[in-house]
Amino acid sequence: MSDATSHEVDRRTFLGLGVAAGAGALVAACGWDGGSLVRPGLWSISRVNDWVGENILFSPTRLARSYPPSERSAALPSYFISSTMPMLRDPAAWRLRVDGLVEQPLELAIDDLMRMPRVSYTVKHHCVEGWSAIASWHGVPVSAIVQRCRPTKAARYISFASFDADYSNGWDMASAMHPQTILAYGMNDNPLPASHGAPLRLYSPTKLGYKLTKYLVSMTFTDQRPGGYWEDQGYPWFAGI
């Protein structure tokens, strides 16, 4: 191999291998979560994926499959971010606060919520970790709350806050208005247990588990996209499934 073409080819081969090695080294060097160089880019793409999930793949009317109660899983893991299980000192004094961009702010006790329209379903829970489990949930649709508090036209999001340290989640209005999005006060035919967010938690089979705020204290309507406990650390914001 002594002609000019062969040298040309060798150089191109060498360059090709060099580019591949460079890309490999780059990935190896920022192995963690992309490092400060790549992470912002990854987060931007994650926002694009949120947009696709919200505007193209999400249907406001399609219902998640429901199962007969006999198919309930033996156990559904749960967690909280506080060091001990969050418990109310005085459960009777608990109220759900509905505020923000609404015409009628509300303070609702569990009895008030139980007198509102009731939805019950047995659905599959999907955790971002990859596990799934089937359970029954009983509660009032978020859409029924919306009817009562009448959000203003500017309201596009809801921030759900808890008394589990600073755990919270931000939701888009369309997902919140889905018929299977409920404020659950019951699970598997019993009152919601403390381990699963008593006295009230958000539930929906169209979102990953980490979007389903437990230990609720308030829902605030806003025009700014609210962050959330895991979302602010890099987990997808929309998290629709």
Add this chain to the structure above:
Amino acid sequence: MTQPIATNEQNPRPLVRRHHWIVRLTHWATVIVLAGMIASGLQIYEAYARFGNRGGPYFVSPFDGTQFPHWSRLGGWLAGALNWHFALAWPLTAFGLLYLGYLVRSGEWRALLFRPRDVPGAIEMTKYYLHLRREHPPQGKHNPLQKLAYTGVIGLGALAVLTGFAIYKPTQLAWLTALFGGFQAARFWHFWIVWIFVGFTIMHVILVFAVDPASLRAMLTGSYRGRFPSHE
């Protein structure tokens, strides 16, 4: 000093154009992107290293509870790995569609697609590799076993993307998830497709160097000076 005529006699094969730039670009881009997909996938797997609803029953899998070595994982933790995985899914799908589009437009799919009429040829090739026949069977651009492998790996790529969507949106794309047997079954297939890919890649690289080293240069530069024809 080498005389030009002697060189020509030693190397009488002409240099021919074998791979279009789209084929070369998508081939090497897929190598890099797929490596990132697999590495971030192994990090994601760690969060729930088994298949089946909580409480079981679980699918039989030798990797139950396995934590893959640190060097093989990308993303550092679950959120980092998910962001890599969902970002790389775009170029993986885009390069895949670009490649398929090229195959269809150029008509090159004819040289790649394994069809029933390739079965006898595949048997002859198998005999050759098992040393049950002495001479290499005549072939076009690809021999029937190559066609089988390439057709299979393209189908596998499509399955990897489809099972990925089935896991990504099991409620919105419930029909797709059901097609693969449900959410946990889709995870199972998505995971096992990786090991078939890895097996394919090992065989592919071994065969390139053992049978047709000139094809490596062809995939890099597009030009081929090897022992096999470049057209059907």
